[in-house]
Every structure is written in C-alpha cells, then in structure tokens.
Amino acid sequence: MSEIHKDYTGAKLGMWLFLFTEVLLFGGLFVLYSTYLYKYPQDFHTGGKQLDVFIGTLNTVVLLLSSFFVALGITYIQRGEKKLAIRYTLLTIIMAFGFLINKSIEWSAKFHHGIYPNSEHLLEMPHGEQIFFGLYFVMTGLHGIHVIIGAVVMGVMVWLMKKDNINKDDFVKLENAGLYWHLVDLIWIFLFPLFYLVL
C-alpha cells in the first residue's frame, strides 16, 4: 500500500481560517444591527412585531436538526457505515430545502404587504423601521445564500462518499463541510432572537 501524504491538521486549520472571515463578515452586520437597535429601539420593536415568530421558530428547529444530522453523518462515516452517513447527509440537504421554502413563504408574505427593498410602503415607514427591514433583508438574505451554498456542498459530499473518496480513513472533507454547516446554524442562532423576538 503506497503512502499518500494527507495533512489532516492543515486541512482543518484552513477551514477554520475561512470560517473566521465568515464570522467577521456577519460580525460587521451585527455591529450595524446593535448600533441601530440602540438608536431606534421603538422602531426595531415595531418592525420585529411584524415578523412571523412561528416561521422563525420552525426554521430554528429545522436548522438545529440539520446540524444534528451532519454530526451523525460524520460519526457514521468514521465508523465505516457509509450508507447511514450518506442517508444523514441527504437528510441535511432536505432540511436545507425546508428552511429555504419557509424563508420564501415568509419573504413572499412581506412582499405582498408591500415590504421589500425600496418599496413605497417601506419608504413611508419611520426611519428606524426602514433600517430594521433593510438589515432584515440583507442579513437573512446573506444567510440564505449560505444555506444554498451549504446544501450544494453537502450534495458534493454525498457524491464523494458514493465514490469512496470520503471514507472511514479519510473524512476531513466531510468534517470541514460540517464545520461550514454548523457556522451557518450558529449565525441563525443569533439572527433568530435579534429579528423575530426583539422587544
């Protein structure tokens, strides 16, 4: 058996360094959110009341479940149970679609109420509420793009597991894809209370 050099720690370090840039990307937006919440607490309160707490909570549960499924997928591939690993990674992708369907229902409802970037209705609102909905669309939108990318990455992982490129002895790709997915979940953990439950 020929020895192929694999730098496991290097691969993980690279992934974490990338995740740090993601933390800063969203961190900048959280800074904007917190300063404007401080400036317009009442408008943010009124804005938050217009969001659907039920859909927000449902999407939180969906994302938490998906993170759990990713963790199980990694556990199973490490134990050499390829079929189960593929099944749970596929379940993660289904959860991602569920999240996006909920998000689209929620955004469509907002559009029907005339709330979308630069809409006449939005421009008539108090300044703070305009900022609230601006941040809402930018932050949940950017997060949604991450969910789409995460689902595509998980699809590639399923393909690689089927090809035995990811296996019991070499699973760092799936672990790194999992790290990305968990980060997307982490960001939502903060977005949910800040937008849907703001008081």
Added chain:
Amino acid sequence: MSEHHQEHHILSIKTAGTVLGLLLALTALTVAVSRIDLGFMNVAVALTLATTKSLLVITYFMHMKYESRFFRIIVFICFLILAVFIGMTFFDVAYRHGG
C-alpha cells in the same frame, strides 16, 4: 496510515442527541422568555441564551472539545476580537454627544 486516525475522537450518537435536546429546550426557553416584558433585560437574556447555544454547537458539533489546544486558542481569539469589535463600537455610540 498516519497515527491521528487511531486517536481521533468520534462523537457518540448519544452525546449528539443530548446536545440536540438541550438546543431545542434552549430555543423553547428563548421564545418563552421573549413573550415576557423585561425591558432591556430581554435583549440580555436572549443574547445569553444564544451564546449558550453557540457554545454547545462549537464544543460538541464543531468538535472543539476534542481538538488540540492550538485550535481552541485560535477560535477563542477570533470570538474575542469580535467581542472587542462590537464592544468598542458600542462604547463609541453610547457615549457620543449629539449623535
């Protein structure tokens, strides 16, 4: 193969399940507490619960508990920098006159 695979920690399904249960319970608590008007404390409680949930995800799902000290240090520094970033901006905004 290299030796790290033998010593690689595999997250047990039981642990993953417990973490999921805690995360769901904390989510229920977050929603419940937000329905009670505590004034400014609402934001503080919501952020404390969200931070607790994040720590669970990072520690177990993101495997930080089982990583080397080096990884724990760099992840800690990253979030420390973010906290300083948000904290210092807040000091600026809170104590700025006429802003």
